Each structure stands twice: as C-alpha cells, then as structure tokens.
Amino acid sequence: EPGLDALVADNVRxxxxxxxxxxxxxxxxxDAVFIAVGTPSRRGDGFADLSYVYQAARDIAGAVTGPTVVVTKSTVPVGxxxxxERIVRETRPGIAIAVASNPEFLREGAAIADFKRPDRIVIGADDPPAAAVVSELYRPLYLNHAPILVTSRRTAxxxxxxxxxxxxxxxxFINEIADLCEQVGADVQEVARGIGLDNRIGRKFLHAGPGYGGSCFPKDTLALVKTAQDAGSPVRLVETVVAVNDQRKRAMARxxxxxxxxxxxGRRRRGVGPVLFRAIDSPTHEN
Known part of the structure; x- marks a missing residue:
C-alpha cells in the first residue's frame, strides 16, 4: 500500500x-472493538467461513471490562x-455489549486515500447508542464531507x-462485450470509453481482461449466491456473472x-510487468 509504512511509523512515533x-x-x-478477520469461502459449498469471526467475538467478549460496541468490519453474510450478538451475550451476560456492522469499501492499492476520503461510510446498528459510538469515531471524516449512512445491521x-x-x-459485462467485439471487428477499449463517459455508468471497472479475481470478488459473489439461495430468493443475475467469469478465465487459459x-x-512461466493491485482494476489474485 503506497504510503502505509510512513503513516504507521508516524503514528507510532x-x-x-x-x-x-x-x-x-x-x-x-x-468504547469500540473492531473484528477484521478473513471470511474465506468454505470448502465444499462456497459459503463464507465465519469461524474466525465467531471466535474473535468470543475472545473479545471474554476480555472486555465494561460496556463496549463490537463492530464487524469483515465482509459477512446477512444475519x-x-x-x-448471541455469542457475546452468552459469553458475558453481565456486561452491555452491542454489535454493529461497518463494512469497508477500500480498494487495495489505494486503501489510505479511500479511507481518508471515502465515497461513503456505512454503519449498521439496531441499537441507536451503538450507532452513535461508531459515528463519533468517523467524525473527522464527516468533516471532510464523507457521506455517512446509518442503517440497520442487516442492511449494512x-x-x-x-x-x-x-x-x-x-x-x-465488458468482458462479454469484448468477446462480441472480436467477432464483429469493433474496438472494446473504445466501446468502454464511449459508455464510460456516461456519468450514469462511469469509467471504472470497464477494463476487459481475463475476468475478475482477487481476494474479494470471487468469494463475495459466491457467498451472496449461497445466501440468496438459502433465503429462497436466488440472485440469478449474480449466478450468471459467476458462471460467465469462470468460463472467461478458462477461455483465456486456452x-x-x-x-x-x-x-x-515444460515451459517456464514469466509474467510481463509487475503483479500489483491497481487502484482502478480488480486484483489479479485467483485469475
């Protein structure tokens, strides 16, 4: 992360x-303790593995000394x-521990800039005092005119x-258009530019390539599909996105x-250019 080392060193000093x-x-x-642990795809069914989140909740509840807001920063399914909340209350029934959700929307490679000037801050809490505690933590960013959305925990x-x-x-979508461009003799980069200049669409994430990857999109789309199926309300569009993306990666490999x-x-593999997270693109991990 550009600037991270200097930022950490300065604040430690x-x-x-x-x-x-x-x-x-x-x-x-x-006043608040954040849970920021991994939620990888669970082997076998693709659902989010929440064991790290739940263990962190137990450990935190066992260690707090007074009223506290436990804030889930990790990307987790609805509910x-x-x-x-059940875990912390069962672990420490005598202490007032509220639970809130505060998902992060940082881009890897631009995390510091995104944190300082976020597009929005989402705070989910069913307990107004808990929402107030988390909102106060972000007050300096609010002064930078960052929109703060306070909503229910499940909505967040x-x-x-x-x-x-x-x-x-x-x-x-743009990868599908890229395939069509190959067949009809059009330039996908120019098509992407042409539609990206529409403010309703925007230019970001319109870069044709081998398909989305990284540490978030593959597991999060799959977890959303599983959550929706369990709720009896399948998200068929996202199911198709997952399937098309898998096909895209296989096609690129071919x-x-x-x-x-x-x-x-027997051939040696060599990458062309640095393998980095780019601020405007999805990461290459899992591609």
Whole structure:
C-alpha cells in the first residue's frame, strides 16, 4: 500500500498507534472493538467461513471490562451480526455489549486515500447508542464531507455484498462485450470509453481482461449466491456473472495454451510487468 509504512511509523512515533498480542490489554476500556478477520469461502459449498469471526467475538467478549460496541468490519453474510450478538451475550451476560456492522469499501492499492476520503461510510446498528459510538469515531471524516449512512445491521451487511457483486457484474459485462467485439471487428477499449463517459455508468471497472479475481470478488459473489439461495430468493443475475467469469478465465487459459503451440508442458512461466493491485482494476489474485 503506497504510503502505509510512513503513516504507521508516524503514528507510532506520536504514540497514537500501538500493537499488542495481549487481547485483554488491547480491549481494556475500549468504547469500540473492531473484528477484521478473513471470511474465506468454505470448502465444499462456497459459503463464507465465519469461524474466525465467531471466535474473535468470543475472545473479545471474554476480555472486555465494561460496556463496549463490537463492530464487524469483515465482509459477512446477512444475519451474521445476529449470531455475533448471541455469542457475546452468552459469553458475558453481565456486561452491555452491542454489535454493529461497518463494512469497508477500500480498494487495495489505494486503501489510505479511500479511507481518508471515502465515497461513503456505512454503519449498521439496531441499537441507536451503538450507532452513535461508531459515528463519533468517523467524525473527522464527516468533516471532510464523507457521506455517512446509518442503517440497520442487516442492511449494512448486505450493502457490502451488493456493492462487490455489482462491480463484478460490470467487469463481466465488458468482458462479454469484448468477446462480441472480436467477432464483429469493433474496438472494446473504445466501446468502454464511449459508455464510460456516461456519468450514469462511469469509467471504472470497464477494463476487459481475463475476468475478475482477487481476494474479494470471487468469494463475495459466491457467498451472496449461497445466501440468496438459502433465503429462497436466488440472485440469478449474480449466478450468471459467476458462471460467465469462470468460463472467461478458462477461455483465456486456452488462448495462452494455443499461443504456446498447443501445450505449456515444460515451459517456464514469466509474467510481463509487475503483479500489483491497481487502484482502478480488480486484483489479479485467483485469475
């Protein structure tokens, strides 16, 4: 992340940032504690693995010393906050622990800039005092005119998945158009520019390529599909996006093999250019 090392060093030097592996020390007297752990796809069914989230909730509840707001920063399916709330209350029934959702919308490669000047801040809480605590944490950003949406916990949880699914859909759309361009002799880059100049559409995520990848889009689209199926309201468009993206990656792999004369056996792989997260594109991980 550009600028991260300097930012961390500066805040450590000014004693505004500290690190510890002692959970009790970390949460003592805290008004809010954030859960920011991974939610990888569960093997076998593609649903989000929430074991890390739930374990973190148990550990936090066991360590807090007074009223606290536990804030889920991780990307989690709708209703996860309800289970986190059940866990913390069961673990520490004598302490007032509220649960809120505050999904992150940072782009890898531009996380610092996105945090300082976010498009929006989403806070989900069913307890008004808890919402007030989290909102106060973001007051400096509000002074930078960052829109803050305070909503229900379940709405906040779904907002994150819906946002990622929409961006994945946008990537998949331009890839489908790229295939059509190849057949009819059109230039997909010019098509993307032509539609991207429409403010209702925008230019971002209109870059034809091997399909979306990275640490978020594949698992989040799949988790949304599974959540919707479990709720009896399948998101058929997102299901199609997942299927088309998988086909796109396989098709690109076949093109690479064909370009190598029909076989890559025994060939050494070499990437062209740096493998980095780019601020305007989806990451290449899992492509």
């Amino acid at each position: 000014q004693e505004r940032l500290a690190f510890t592996t002692n959970l009790a020390e970390a949460v003592a007297g805290a 996860t906050g309800d289970e986190v 949880e779904l907002t994150k998945y819906a946002a990622n699914a929409f961006l994945a859909t946008k990537i998949t 093109k690479v093999v064909a370009a190598c004369g029909g076989s890559v056996r």
